[in-house]
Amino acid sequence: MAASLKEIAQASGVSVATAARFLNGDQKEVWASTARRAQRVREIARQMGYRPNHRAKSLARKCSMAIGMLFGREGVFYADVYHRIIARVSEQLAHNGYDLMMIPAIGPASQWSAKLMDGRVDACIVCDPAPDELQQVLENIDLPMLGINLSTDAQIPMIRYNEAQGAQMVVEHLLDLGHRRFWFAAYDMPQYKSLKHISFVTRLKIIRQILKEHGLEQEFQYQTRSVPQQVQMIADMPVSQRPTAIIAQNDQRAMEVMQALHTHGIKVPDDISVVGFNNDNSSAHYIPALTTIDLPVLGASDRAVKYLLDHLQNKKTTDQTDTGILDMVLDERLIIRQSTAKVRN
Known part of the structure; x- marks a missing residue:
């Protein structure tokens, strides 16, 4: 003993x-x-x-020395971008003597909000998708909270990704390569929630806007069918009418598209260029390696931890808006690999 x-x-x-x-x-x-x-x-x-006895120490300090991570996605652990957020936040908290507590916001708020109110955590990071009742919960608790790239109207301090910048870099890269016929491979309608996320909405808006400025709005197709259905549609087109570039909703979708193109004998990037978003860990190792937009996941995670710990220690934070709520936007990066090339047809 x-x-x-x-x-x-x-x-x-x-x-x-x-x-x-x-x-x-x-x-x-x-x-x-x-x-x-x-x-x-x-x-x-x-x-x-x-x-x-950490429990006794917490009682003496009147704090739990734990930060919560609230998420409303049942499959959060399957998405690469969330793996990186969780790993980075855990690492940064450990360096500061804190633990990370995962709080799934699945079901009505009554099932999960108590974990934010009973002293289990000292602060909380909210990951996408934000629970529908987030604003209601915020109004009833006194807990430092911050969201990472949330699609929500809730009044919460936020660190966002510059999705407009990322979409612009993708389109300009493809235009520079001579592409003039475009296809956007989105998720199919059963996954409609992802089609409403602010990141997706912003990307699609900017892509359409830039193509319109170049007089190419009629050369853009937006599809929400399954990948096999979309690629079959492309394969059935005369080669002269096929898109020369496919922009996928994210890297996972892009790799599904490249696999389906391969089964139809359509080569990437010789016949069609493909680009994704998120820079998943696997995107660099796919064949061909995927051109993609790198999200500032590590920077957002670091800043989220710093903001909350500074708040707990009563330090002043920067990047406040006129209303006093943090609203920070971080730049994205274009990673050019082997899945995009100059037009050949």
């Missing part, structure tokens, strides 16, 4: 308060003699198998 703090203090010949201070590890002893005593107490604690 692990030793108690009182037993450690007795074995070390110090008071319980002194033992607790030495074992917290939060301080740097100024005097050499004090440092030696602290090291001795820690060594005795290690030998006696002492384990700190």
